[in-house]
Amino acid sequence: MEDYLRKNFAVEPKRPSEEALRRWRSAVALVKNRSRRFRMVADLAKRAEADRRRKIIQEKIRVALYVQKAALNFIDAGKQAESKLPEDVRKAGFHIGADELASIVRSHDMSSFEEHGGVEGLAKKVSVSLTNGVVPTDISFRQNIYGNNKFDEKPARSFWMFVWEALHDLTLIILIVCAVVSIGVGVATEGWPGGLYDGLGIVLCIFLVVFVTAISDYKQSLQFKDLDKEKKNILVQVTREGCRQKISIYDLVVGDIVHLSIGDQVPADGVLISGYSLSIDESSLSGESEPVKVTQERPFLLSGTKVQDGSGKMLVTTVGMRTEWGRLMVTLSEGGVDETPLQVKLNGVATVIGKIGLVFAVLTFLVLTIRFMVTKAQLGEIEKWGMSDVLVLLNFFAVAVTIIVVAVPEGLPLAVTLSLxxxxxxxxxxxxxxxxxxxxxxxxxxxxxxxxxxxxxxTNHMVVDKIWTCGRTISIAGDNKREDVLRSSIAGEVLDLLLQSIFQNTGAEVVKGKDGKNNILGSPTETAILEFGLLLGGEFKKYRKESTILKVEPFNSEKKRMSVLVSLSNGGENRAFCKGASEIILESCNKVINVDGKAEHLSKEQKKYITDVINGFACEALRTLCLAFKDVKDTSDVHSDSIPQENYTLIAVIGIKDPVxxxxxxxxxxxxxxxxxxxxxxxxxxxxxxxxxxxxxxxxxxxxxxxxxxxxxxxxxxxxxxxxxxxxxxxxxxxxxxxxxxxxxxxxxxxxxxxxxxxxxxxxxxxxxxxxxxxxxxxxxxxxxxxxxxxxxxxxxxxxxxxxxxAVYINIQKFVQFQLTVNIVALMLNFVSACISVIFRFCPSDGCSATLGEHDHGHSRCIGIGHRTSS
Ligand SMILES: Nc1ncnc2c1ncn2[C@@H]1O[C@H](COP(=O)(O)OP(=O)(O)OP(=O)(O)O)[C@@H](O)[C@H]1O
Ligand SMILES: [Ca+2]
CATH class of the missing domain: 3.40.50.1000 (HAD superfamily/HAD-like)
Structure with a gap:
């Protein structure tokens, strides 16, 4: 049996192969209740169909984006729609229709984009300011005109549909027939109302089974729906009314300004406002794996694609079902969820037991019938057949059915689903x-x-705990937490340089919240550094105004550093700042700042000394970063694509505390x-x-x-x-x-x-x-x-x-034990009693209660991890 199960009922837990999925399905070909048994299992046919549809859409997008000729056709189609502006849009005070906007971005139509005046032009046409963003009061207004960022879903199934489905159980259908026969026969033989009871008992059990099944299925469908919603609900950062804030992807409207950074999903179609080394992975949409650079020359961003590197801001132009992603999403959810290995294995066990049950049922029927015939023959009545004989045979049939009902553990695979x-x-x-x-x-x-x-x-709540600069370590605790004490312990020129490097070279932002307080938006590391800058009395806005940012290379885990290139307004000099993993930055430094704020040569001994400082910080479980700068005089350096990486001057080593x-x-x-x-x-x-x-x-x-x-x-x-x-x-x-x-x-x-x-x-x-x-x-x-x-x-x-x-394994283990005990005892009892005498046996309603038991199981509580050798 072990071998049989392994051969036919093994699927991989993650991304099971199509072949394995098909194999176990065909191994349970002989199943009395196909649709019921497979109701928690992926529908391969439906899935293949959805796959096919998705491929077609992807291919279309690919052709439109990458094959020029087809794109031109697309553009022409867009042009025709352009001429007339829908009445309601004009009345609402907007100057461009939703379909036209959608078509420009979808077909990457540069010429139309420029005709409308680029990003600024489009922003004007959808009545939004590129610095302040959407005003909350006209959100519903925008939703009316341009739609909202929600996707079509299959309508939820009602409870009664689950009841109807539960009634399709073959076992139950047989039992219903049994109930009717039992009532008929009962009334005919035992009279009214005494003959009803057996039949009514069966009906009551059927009723219970149907409702328990339907309720549990219905509850589960609601739970999966909730989960699906939770999965898809993404938070996006937008600027509204001049404030940067987080909102749900579903609340996004046309005209919103969305901030994108590495790893984000583009939440709607849109165009780039500004960005640094922004590259986008469009594979989810077009199947094309090569990332594309999004720049002012190619400013279009499509919903559902992912930011692979860099950061940027975009203006939302199309939302919801008007985007290609909306159409793709529909195909993504079809076909059901994959079955789990345990589910499949238990399907195998159920099949094996079912087959044994079938054999026993047939055997029992044969034994009973033969006994009956033999007795009849002994009495010499084999030729005389009456109504009562038929009833006896019918009764034998009912016994055989009972055995099948009790023996096939339909609930076994389901127990896994319930338990999970x-x-x-x-x-x-x-x-x-x-x-x-x-x-x-x-x-x-x-x-x-x-x-x-x-x-x-x-905890990820990071605070700067220590800083090393100009040859001394200052710990930021106690008195040192006061601004004046801190400022006095760092020389003026150095302080200015330090604050410059903190405020210029950051991926985070200091924003004024609605309550007028300073809020910092950004990763914990960045937040800690900015907070330190504010503690030193620096002003974010002031430092930002002093210079213009020319280039940014945002942080990623591969480089483990972030750099910016700015042009200082006083004197027009260019300066690069970098910060990042301490050893890496120290390696790219050849100078270090001294007490007078002057750069001096970084000797070997000094490098060793600083490394010791870094290790000292690190051994105290502090996260260490180095800040450095470099004056860039070479114009070729300024105009090249990347920011120089070598010959920096070290400003400070920072130790950030992040407690366990x-x-x-x-x-x-x-x-x-x-x-x-x-x-x-x-x-x-x-x-x-x-x-x-x-x-x-x-x-x-x-x-x-x-x-x-x-x-x-x-x-x-x-x-x-x-x-x-x-x-x-x-x-x-x-x-x-x-x-x-x-x-x-x-x-x-x-x-x-x-x-x-x-x-x-x-x-x-x-x-x-x-x-x-x-x-x-x-x-x-x-x-x-x-x-x-x-x-x-x-x-x-x-x-x-x-x-x-x-706990799931333990639950299943218990359930299988329970189920097998019931099955084997029922089988043996029925068979043996049938062979020995006809007095002691199960009646169909007992079968019902066994079935009922199956449906109600799998809810035991989890106690502890407990040892389990992997099977
Ligand atoms: N925003 C940032 N700018 C510059 N350097 C950073 C920034 N964030 C982290 N670093 C530096 O990069 C190093 C490694 O970061 P990385 O993202 O690879 O690891 P991590 O995700 O922080 O660590 P873990 O893997 O434990 O989550 C950090 O130790 C820190 O010195
Ligand atoms: Ca990490």
């Missing part, structure tokens, strides 16, 4: 959003977790005691990582901590030796994470869970058995590639997912 759905619901309230049902199950057998450090193990989350230590301990290894894979400094790892109880005496570059250069043999001991991988690139996961899975046969937040973590999340994306710090790209989203970014939540995963 229940775990999913619990996890949702525990701050984990399960995107794929199977992830929950797989997590139960995870043997290893590769976790991020920042935000997952730590409370509860992480216990969570790690629980994982370890449950046999799950925990490893840190971080982009941070090795000493910082080690300090945090020790604090969390991850790094032990004989554990190994190495850096990304060392790991990258290892031979397969060295890998084999290193990986089992590896506990901390620091200064890693996203590719290292991917490599580690691949190794753990392929060579060490581990079941690996990986956390990630960045865009570049996507390959690792994709590769892992369970990808966990961070809900707060995570980018859209990471979330899309993950199986579970950890809404509060907390490691303790990951432990909860594992706990519930195991």
């Amino acid at each position: 759905a229940f775990a999913m619901k619990k996890l949702m309230s525990d701050k984990a959003l399960v995107r794929h049902l199977s992830a929950c199950e797989t997590m139960g057998s995870a043997t290893c977790i590769c976790t991020d450090k920042t935000g997952t193990l730590t 989350r409370p509860g992480v230590r216990q969570a790690v301990e629980t994982c370890l005691s449950a046999g799950i290894k925990v490893r840190i894979v971080t982009g941070d400094n090795i000493n910082t990582a080690k300090a945090i790892a020790r604090e969390c109880g991850i790094l032990t005496e004989n554990g190994l901590a190495i850096e990304g570059p060392e790991f990258r250069d290892m031979s397969p043999r060295q890998m084999e030796e290193t990986i089992p001991k590896l506990q901390v991988l620091a200064r890693s690139l996203p590719l290292d994470k991917h490599k580690l996961v691949t190794y753990l899975r392929k060579e060490f046969k581990e079941v690996v869970a990986v956390t990630g937040d960045g865009t570049n973590d996507a390959p690792a999340l994709h590769e892992a058995d369970i990808g966990l994306a961070m809900g707060i710090a995570g980018t859209e790209v990471a979330k899309e590639n993950a199986d579970v989203i950890i809404m509060d970014d907390n490691f303790a939540t990951i432990q909860n997912v594992a706990r519930w995963g195991r």
